Amino acid sequence: MIKRIFWPDIYCKSVMDIDFKKIYKNGFRGLIFDIDNTIVGYDNFEIKKEIFDLFIELEGIGFKICLVSNSFKKRVVYFENVLNIKSFNTALKPLPFGIMKGIKYLGVPKNKIVMIGDQIFTDVICARLNSIFVVLVEPIKERIEFVNKFKRKLELKILNKYVKKKKK
Ligand SMILES: [Mg+2]
Structure with missing residues (x-):
């Protein structure tokens, strides 16, 4: 159970995969x-x-899409405007506030929603706590700050176990 809260449903190199x-x-x-x-x-x-092409393709398939980010308003609204995808900023993932807004906006039952993110301690846990299917991707760019290096080490440990288990 404890393991499951850290584990994604799918693990991919990138959103493109x-x-x-x-x-x-x-x-x-x-x-x-x-x-x-x-x-x-x-x-x-x-x-x-x-990424632009991906979102156009996804809307073409028929998905409803939104962005939910822990980042600050100015940055997140920039991507909302450029990509023309609704966003929710300062989401405080893994807390449920931001993702609840996203779920409400999508107007889709939770069991038909997929969350896609790069961090176990924010995205995966947030999805798990809300019983949402979750895809973890490798971070596009490794962070260099001390706190994030520490978090990343823990993530890689968890991922190692996850990958080994999946192979069995
Ligand atoms: Mg992230």
């Missing part, structure tokens, strides 16, 4: 994306063309 068509086929209709280190680097405003 997620099989969203299969996810749609499996009945999921809403997507909640983290921003920093999931769709863009955590320390800049640069969005790759493949």
